Amino acid sequence: QKEVEQDPGPLSVPEGAIVSLNCTYSNSAFQYFMWYRQYSRKGPELLMYTYSSGNKEDGRFTAQVDKSSKYISLFIRDSQPSDSATYLCAMSEGLTNAGKSTFGDGTTLTVKP
Amino acid sequence: DGGITQSPKYLFRKEGQNVTLSCEQNLNHDAMYWYRQDPGQGLRLIYYSQIVNDFQKGDIAEGYSVSREKKESFPLTVTSAQKNPTAFYLCASSIDLSNEQFFGPGTRLTVL
Numbered sequence: 001q002k003e004v005e006q007d008p009g010p011l012s013v014p015e016g017a018i019v020s021l022n023c024t025y026s027n028s029a030f031q032y033f034m035w036y037r038q039y040s041r042k043g044p045e046l047l048m049y050t051y052s053s054g055n056k057e058d059g060r061f062t063a064q065v066d067k068s069s070k071y072i073s074l075f076i077r078d079s080q081p082s083d084s085a086t087y088l089c090a091m092s093e094g095l096t097n098a099g100k101s102t103f104g105d106g107t108t109l110t111v112k113p
Numbered sequence: 114d115g116g117i118t119q120s121p122k123y124l125f126r127k128e129g130q131n132v133t134l135s136c137e138q139n140l141n142h143d144a145m146y147w148y149r150q151d152p153g154q155g156l157r158l159i160y161y162s163q164i165v166n167d168f169q170k171g172d173i174a175e176g177y178s179v180s181r182e183k184k185e186s187f188p189l190t191v192t193s194a195q196k197n198p199t200a201f202y203l204c205a206s207s208i209d210l211s212n213e214q215f216f217g218p219g220t221r222l223t224v225l
Contacts, residue, residue, distance in 0.1 A: 008153065034213055043119075043203055043216035044156075088155060094211045100171070101214065103155035 003027050006089055006104030015113050019076040023089035023104045026070065030091040030102075033065050035074045038086045038106065047087075048074065079111045116140065117217035119204050124222045126191070126198070134189045134220045136204030145187035146205040146214060149173060156203060162187055163210055191222065199224045 006023045013019055021035075032051055036044035048063040050056045056063045062075040072091075076083055086106040093100075117138045126132045138145065144163055148156040158171030162181040176195025181187055187206075191198045201221050205214040 004155075006155075032211075032213075036216075041201075041219070041221070043117075043218045046213055046215060049213040090156075100158060100161070101156075103157075105153065105155045 001026065002105075004089065004091060004102050004104045007107055008105055010108040010110060012110045012112060013079055015079060015081060015111055017079050017111070019079050019083070019109060019111075021074040021076075021087050021089075021107050021109070023072050023091075024070055025072075025091055025102075027091070027093070027102070028067075028070065029093045030067075031094045032092045032101075033063070033072050034090040034092075034101070035061075035063055036088040036090060037083075038088060040085075044088055079109075081111050081113050084110045117204060117206055117215060119202075119217040119220050121220060122218065124220055126222065126224050128224055129193045131190055131192050132222065134191070134202055134204075134222070136187045136189065136217060137185055138187075138204075138206045138217075139185060140206055140215065141184075142206035142208055142215075143184070144207045144210050144212075144214075145181065146207075147171075147177070147179065147187070147189045148203045148205065150201045150203060150219075159189065159202075161210075198222055 035048040038044040053067045060077045064073045088106045089104040090101045120135045146161040147159040160179040162168040178190045204217040207214045
């Protein structure tokens with residue numbers, strides 16, 4: 001079983017919809033949680049970076065971390081066609097494991113106009 | 114503009130040849146990383162470097178080598194010992210090992 005599980009999708013929604021992307025994990029030592037957006041044939045772009053449990057909001061994006069359930073989510077409000085991409089979650093223990101990040105396999109999202 | 118550059122964007126190699134992928138950053142970051150991404154999969158760590166002249170193996174280091182002679186540069190060599198080298202290679206950097214990573218645009222390597 002993988003340390004980080006992510007629903008691969010694909011996920012298709014109409015423009016303006018609220019999108020929910022999720023990851024579960026098994027390593028209770030993870031402290032840092034990231035979401036990246038990756039367009040086709042491009043490098044990942046950091047969207048959200050959070051520490052421990054709680055919510056973080058940045059514009060149309062909200063990241064939630066529930067460490068008790070080992071579950072993280074990324075919500076996209078008022079989704080746009082430009083949000084069509086693959087979204088990767090990533091997690092790390094921080095310095096206790098040399099900062100190494102473990103990535104999910106990604107969820108492919110298509111937002112239709 | 115600060116950022117991470119990788120070259121070339123596309124690279125073709127014959128079986129049995131070594132090839133070196135370039136990664137340069139002007140973000141003044143201490144830590145640098147190399148990942149491999151295969152279709153439909155997440156990123157797997159090949160090597161990482163915390164500071165100049167120091168680097169550590171990641172999860173899939175076999176068949177790869179790196180050097181870190183300068184803070185700005187972290188080249189990756191894919192050797193002929195790598196059994197399945199065709200993949201998308203991504204370089205990243207961070208202020209230090211505990212901070213978020215920023216990625217370059219990637220190099221797509223194809224072995225013919």
